[in-house]
Amino acid sequence: MKKKNTKTKVSLSLLSAGMLLLVGCSEEGSSGNNGEDGSAIETIDIMTMSYTPEPPQNDSPVIKELEELTGKKMNMLFVPSTTYGDRFNVTLASGSLPHVMLGDKSPSYISAVRDGAFWDLTDYLDDYENLKINDIVKENVSIEGRIYGIPRARPLGRNAVVIRKDWLENVGMDMPETIDDFYDVLKAFTEDDPDGNGENDTYGMAISEHEEPWNIMQTWFGAPNKWGFDDNGELIPDFTTDEYREALEWFNQIYDEGLINEDFAIMDPTQWTNPMINEEVGIIVDVADTAGRLHKAMVDKDPELDDVLDVFGAVSGDHGLVTKPTTGYHSVFSISTTSVKSEEELKEVLAFLNDLNSEEAQNLTINGIEGVHYELENGELNDLTVDDEKSRNEFQDLNQIQMYLPEEKFHKPEQTDLAIRSQEVMIENEDIVLPDPAYPLVSKIYAQRGQQLDNIIGDARIKYIIGELDDAGFEDAIDTWMSSGGEDYVKEINELYKEAQSVKE
Structure with missing residues (x-):
C-alpha cells in the first residue's frame, strides 16, 4: 500500500505558538521509539483532549495497567479542549505528528488527509474485532469514500421523543404510533387539561430556535435527511421534495392551533426544557437521554413527579417508521504516516487500539482500577473516588482515548427504569434511521x-x-x-x- 510522506513547512511563529499550547499537557516528548530491531513500536504517542485541569500523568497507575494490558507504553499528550483545535493545526503544520491523534472533519484535517498525513484504514479495520464500525457511521466518517480515522462511537439512534406518560393517562390516550396520533396528543395536551388543575395553562410541545426537532419530525413524513434521490437517481436537497412541504404545512398547522410555543423562533435552547420542568408542556423532541436529565430536574423541584416520563423513537407516516440519526460518532483517531512508517507498524498500532476497546480496557479508562477506584457490589458499580479528587485524576480524562467499539462494555451505575428505556429506544432506532447520503462528501x-x-x-x-x-x-x-x-x-x-x-x- 502506497502512502504519501509529505511534510508541511511551518513558520517559527507557529512553532512558538505550539510550544505555548503545551501548557496543561502531559508529555514526555515525542518518543517514536521503535524496538531494538527497528520493527516494533515500543511507545505509542496519543494526542487527545482533556476536560479537567489535571489529566492523568504518564505514571498514573491506570495508564500502567493499560500498558500491561496492551503490551505498549503510552505517552499521553493531553491538550485542553478549549485550545485543542489550535494545537491540532499547529501540530499538523509542524509535520511532527504523534502516532495517534484525535481529529474531526475540519478543513485542516481534510487537507491533511489529502496530503497523505494519515493512513487509509479502510481495508484494515474489519480484521480487528473491536474496531468494527456501523455501516452508516463508516459512511459518515469517510472522506471521498475512504476511512482515515477510527470514530469515537456515539448512539446512532439517539434522537427520540420525551413525553409525559401521566398526562397521556389523564386524557385517556395511548402512546402515539402515527403522525395523526401524535397530533391528537398535542391537541389533548393543549386543550384537555392534562394536569387536571382546571386551568388552561398547558400546551403540547416545546420547541426552541434549535432547528433539530423540525429536522427530526420532517423525516416522519418521508422527507430526506438533508439529501435524497429523485426518480433519476440524482441527489436533491430535502426542501425540494413533496414530503418536506407536507411536513412544513403540518408544522404551520400545529403552530396556528397553539400546540407549540409561540416564541419558538427566539427561545434560547438553554431554556428549552424549562416548560416541561415547570409542568407547562407534555412533549419534547430531542435525544433520548434528555429524559433522564428532565426527570432529575423535575423530581428536584417536585418529588411527586417521579416516574411521569417515557420515551419513544418516532411515529409513522405514509412512508413507514423512520427517524433522523445522529452522525454516530464524535471525532476520530487517525494514525500518522510519518510516525508509523510501515504496514507492519500500522498493524501494531491498530492492535493496540483494538485492545483499548476490550472490556477490561474500557473499564480502566472509564472507571479506573477495581478495588482502588471502584468496587462492584452485587454487580452494581460503586465509585470510590467521589471524595478523592487526586485518585479520580488518575483516570478521569482517559475516557478521551476510548472509542466504545463495537459497543460500550464498561460497568455503569445502577440505571433507572427511564434510563434503561432510553437505551432501549436508541438501540431500536438503529433499525429505522435514515442516513444522509451526502454527509461524507466534502463540498x-x-x-x-x-x-x-x-x-x-x-x-x-x-x-x-x-x-x-x-x-x-x-x-x-x-x-x-x-x-x-x-x-x-x-x-x-x-x-x-x-x-x-x-x-x-
Whole structure:
C-alpha cells in the first residue's frame, strides 16, 4: 500500500505558538521509539483532549495497567479542549505528528488527509474485532469514500421523543404510533387539561430556535435527511421534495392551533426544557437521554413527579417508521504516516487500539482500577473516588482515548427504569434511521457559502411555520437558494457522490 510522506513547512511563529499550547499537557516528548530491531513500536504517542485541569500523568497507575494490558507504553499528550483545535493545526503544520491523534472533519484535517498525513484504514479495520464500525457511521466518517480515522462511537439512534406518560393517562390516550396520533396528543395536551388543575395553562410541545426537532419530525413524513434521490437517481436537497412541504404545512398547522410555543423562533435552547420542568408542556423532541436529565430536574423541584416520563423513537407516516440519526460518532483517531512508517507498524498500532476497546480496557479508562477506584457490589458499580479528587485524576480524562467499539462494555451505575428505556429506544432506532447520503462528501462550495445557503432555507422555514410566508414565498426562497450558489452546490454534490461510489467499486 502506497502512502504519501509529505511534510508541511511551518513558520517559527507557529512553532512558538505550539510550544505555548503545551501548557496543561502531559508529555514526555515525542518518543517514536521503535524496538531494538527497528520493527516494533515500543511507545505509542496519543494526542487527545482533556476536560479537567489535571489529566492523568504518564505514571498514573491506570495508564500502567493499560500498558500491561496492551503490551505498549503510552505517552499521553493531553491538550485542553478549549485550545485543542489550535494545537491540532499547529501540530499538523509542524509535520511532527504523534502516532495517534484525535481529529474531526475540519478543513485542516481534510487537507491533511489529502496530503497523505494519515493512513487509509479502510481495508484494515474489519480484521480487528473491536474496531468494527456501523455501516452508516463508516459512511459518515469517510472522506471521498475512504476511512482515515477510527470514530469515537456515539448512539446512532439517539434522537427520540420525551413525553409525559401521566398526562397521556389523564386524557385517556395511548402512546402515539402515527403522525395523526401524535397530533391528537398535542391537541389533548393543549386543550384537555392534562394536569387536571382546571386551568388552561398547558400546551403540547416545546420547541426552541434549535432547528433539530423540525429536522427530526420532517423525516416522519418521508422527507430526506438533508439529501435524497429523485426518480433519476440524482441527489436533491430535502426542501425540494413533496414530503418536506407536507411536513412544513403540518408544522404551520400545529403552530396556528397553539400546540407549540409561540416564541419558538427566539427561545434560547438553554431554556428549552424549562416548560416541561415547570409542568407547562407534555412533549419534547430531542435525544433520548434528555429524559433522564428532565426527570432529575423535575423530581428536584417536585418529588411527586417521579416516574411521569417515557420515551419513544418516532411515529409513522405514509412512508413507514423512520427517524433522523445522529452522525454516530464524535471525532476520530487517525494514525500518522510519518510516525508509523510501515504496514507492519500500522498493524501494531491498530492492535493496540483494538485492545483499548476490550472490556477490561474500557473499564480502566472509564472507571479506573477495581478495588482502588471502584468496587462492584452485587454487580452494581460503586465509585470510590467521589471524595478523592487526586485518585479520580488518575483516570478521569482517559475516557478521551476510548472509542466504545463495537459497543460500550464498561460497568455503569445502577440505571433507572427511564434510563434503561432510553437505551432501549436508541438501540431500536438503529433499525429505522435514515442516513444522509451526502454527509461524507466534502463540498468546496458549501465550505464557502454553506452558512448563507442554510440561512436562506432556515429563515424561510420559520417564516412559513409562523404564517409570514406562503407556498409561493417558499418557492421564491428556493429560487434564491439556487441562484445564490445552490444550483452549483447540487451539481457539485452529485459529482462528488459519483466519484465516491466509483472509489468504492
